[in-house]
Amino acid sequence: MNEQELIPHLFRTEFRKITAVLCKLFGIENVNVAEDIAGETFLSALETWPYKGVPENPVAWLYAVAKNKAKNLIIRNQVFHGKITPLIQQCDDGYEIEIDLSAKNIADSQLQMLFAICHPCIPVEAQIGLALRILCGFGIDEIANAFLTNKETINKRLFRAKEKLRSEKVAIEFPPENEINNRLQPVLTILYLLFNEGYYSESQDTVLRNDLCLEAMRLTYMLIDNKQTDQSDVNALLALMCFQASRFEARKNENGEMVLYDDQDESLWNRELITKGAYYSNRAAKGDSLSKYHLEANIAYWYTIKEDTAEKWENILHLFNQLLMSAYSPIAALNRTYALSKVRGNEAAILEAEKLNLSSNHFYFTLLGELYKDIDGEKAKKNLLKALQLAKSQADKQTIQVKIDRLLKS
Amino acid sequence: MDEYILIFRHEDGTKVASPEQLQIWMKQTMDWIGGIAAQNKFVSGTGLPFADSRVVGHNNVVTNGPFGDIKETIGGFIIVKAGSVDEAVEFAKGSPVLVGEGNTVEVRRIAKNDGSH
Numbered sequence: 001m002n003e004q005e006l007i008p009h010l011f012r013t014e015f016r017k018i019t020a021v022l023c024k025l026f027g028i029e030n031v032n033v034a035e036d037i038a039g040e041t042f043l044s045a046l047e048t049w050p051y052k053g054v055p056e057n058p059v060a061w062l063y064a065v066a067k068n069k070a071k072n073l074i075i076r077n078q079v080f081h082g083k084i085t086p087l088i089q090q091c092d093d094g095y096e097i098e099i100d101l102s103a104k105n106i107a108d109s110q111l112q113m114l115f116a117i118c119h120p121c122i123p124v125e126a127q128i129g130l131a132l133r134i135l136c137g138f139g140i141d142e143i144a145n146a147f148l149t150n151k152e153t154i155n156k157r158l159f160r161a162k163e164k165l166r167s168e169k170v171a172i173e174f175p176p177e178n179e180i181n182n183r184l185q186p187v188l189t190i191l192y193l194l195f196n197e198g199y200y201s202e203s204q205d206t207v208l209r210n211d212l213c214l215e216a217m218r219l220t221y222m223l224i225d226n227k228q229t230d231q232s233d234v235n236a237l238l239a240l241m242c243f244q245a246s247r248f249e250a251r252k253n254e255n256g257e258m259v260l261y262d263d264q265d266e267s268l269w270n271r272e273l274i275t276k277g278a279y280y281s282n283r284a285a286k287g288d289s290l291s292k293y294h295l296e297a298n299i300a301y302w303y304t305i306k307e308d309t310a311e312k313w314e315n316i317l318h319l320f321n322q323l324l325m326s327a328y329s330p331i332a333a334l335n336r337t338y339a340l341s342k343v344r345g346n347e348a349a350i351l352e353a354e355k356l357n358l359s360s361n362h363f364y365f366t367l368l369g370e371l372y373k374d375i376d377g378e379k380a381k382k383n384l385l386k387a388l389q390l391a392k393s394q395a396d397k398q399t400i401q402v403k404i405d406r407l408l409k410s
Numbered sequence: 411m412d413e414y415i416l417i418f419r420h421e422d423g424t425k426v427a428s429p430e431q432l433q434i435w436m437k438q439t440m441d442w443i444g445g446i447a448a449q450n451k452f453v454s455g456t457g458l459p460f461a462d463s464r465v466v467g468h469n470n471v472v473t474n475g476p477f478g479d480i481k482e483t484i485g486g487f488i489i490v491k492a493g494s495v496d497e498a499v500e501f502a503k504g505s506p507v508l509v510g511e512g513n514t515v516e517v518r519r520i521a522k523n524d525g526s527h
Contacts, residue, residue: 070525318437321444333448340441352445 126161236284243279243300313342362390421512455488
């Protein structure tokens with residue numbers, strides 16, 4: 001790796017670690033201070049390395065600089081306020097401050113930050129933003145790009161969320177043993193949404209989208225790596241992510257356009273990720289719990305088998321039935337109806353589709369277009385045109401247009 | 411939107427079905443309920459197996475069944491959301507329980523906890 005790539009790379013991997021450890025040390029009310037010190041540390045690297053050369057151990061160099069900056073700040077504050085902060089009080093010598101950047105403390109701090117950020121007092125959107133900024137080291141412009149909005153909106157959103165963390169005095173700590181299960185649920189929701197944001201994002205930036213998914217997987221893996229949070233539904237969530245991510249390369253063509261599942265080149269599916277998905281699926285099967293992540297992971301598993309078999313679609317239908325019984329969502333309702341068409345034929349599926357009451361949803365009309373394709377070409381076309389009219393994103397419009405073109409050709 | 415309970419009554423609950431037959435019924439029932447859930451109208455439900463069932467009578471006389479005098483036995487129920495009893499009846503008509511002659515689905519509105527019933 002050359003110097004030009006090195007600093008951005010280290011920023012991606014180390015910024016969040018330094019921020020998490022310092023934030024844990026200073027308390028959530030000083031999250032901005034922690035971010036500033038981490039940022040200044042990288043600024044120092046940018047200023048120093050080109051002249052003095054890259055240090056032998058760049059990570060150790062960054063940690064040393066971050067520690068010094070943190071210590072200086074603590075001492076300076078102490079001088080200003082004329083009082084000894086609790087941080088220094090703990091030490092024999094007032095000026096010896098231990099800042100622990102060991103792997104263990106980094107991992108613990110990041111996990112505890114994850115729980116703090118996913119506190120129910122903050123709106124979900126802001127939770128995702130904070131996670132991206134503090135735990136994934138994303139820049140404000142990158143977050144704005146991922147959400148298809150501007151920097152100002154993101155800045156405001158993060159500012160309000162940090163104020164809330166401060167005013168609610170959210171502690172950076174592991175929830176007590178008996179609360180872990182409850183507190184884990186919003187964390188899993190955020191990781192699930194973070195992954196989906198990358199997987200389904202309308203942003204054209206493929207690298208960024210890929211990174212979002214990988215970050216969500218990394219954070220989920222951190223939970224698995226920790227004994228207290230290595231639970232069945234966490235494993236199921238990671239399995240789901242692995243299965244989905246296995247198609248990342250095959251989902252876009254060289255022009256960045258969406259490639260439909262049926263048209264995907266199977267040889268581009270990542271076998272290693274599919275194997276990993278199976279591994280975590282297995283771990284998720286231990287215990288009695290059957291969360292929506294289990295069901296979705298199972299569905300995603302069947303999608304890793306391209307061949308259309310009766311067994312595949314009967315299983316998918318059964319899983320969507322269960323998923324809908326535990327939690328309704330329009331997209332699950334539409335997918336179930338598609339699976340039903342594979343098991344019982346298009347006519348039976350059309351009857352059920354008409355009861356769904358989703359006539360403002362473009363996926364609904366895309367599905368009807370698909371179901372009518374071999375029955376009534378005129379109706380298929382009418383539905384697809386309606387879908388095209390309702391679709392908002394460029395990617396969705398493109399996908400529907402491909403279907404219309406094919407229909408007209410056949 | 412009210413909630414209605416659909417109660418499955420089997421004419422003769424003691425009939426023993428083969429595991430294959432049970433599996434087919436299970437699948438049909440899941441598909442039927444899945445169709446209701448896809449409309450966001452499923453609330454909850456459960457099957458009621460005959461194993462570990464008892465009938466407690468007057469003077470606390472406990473019997474294992476058969477359910478004898480009550481000719482029909484309850485095999486399970488689901489609770490759905492519906493705009494009217496007619497809509498709930500339409501849901502009930504799709505129940506695979508009705509494939510068996512003599513079986514019925516009883517549709518009852520669930521009392522709201524607001525004293526309005």
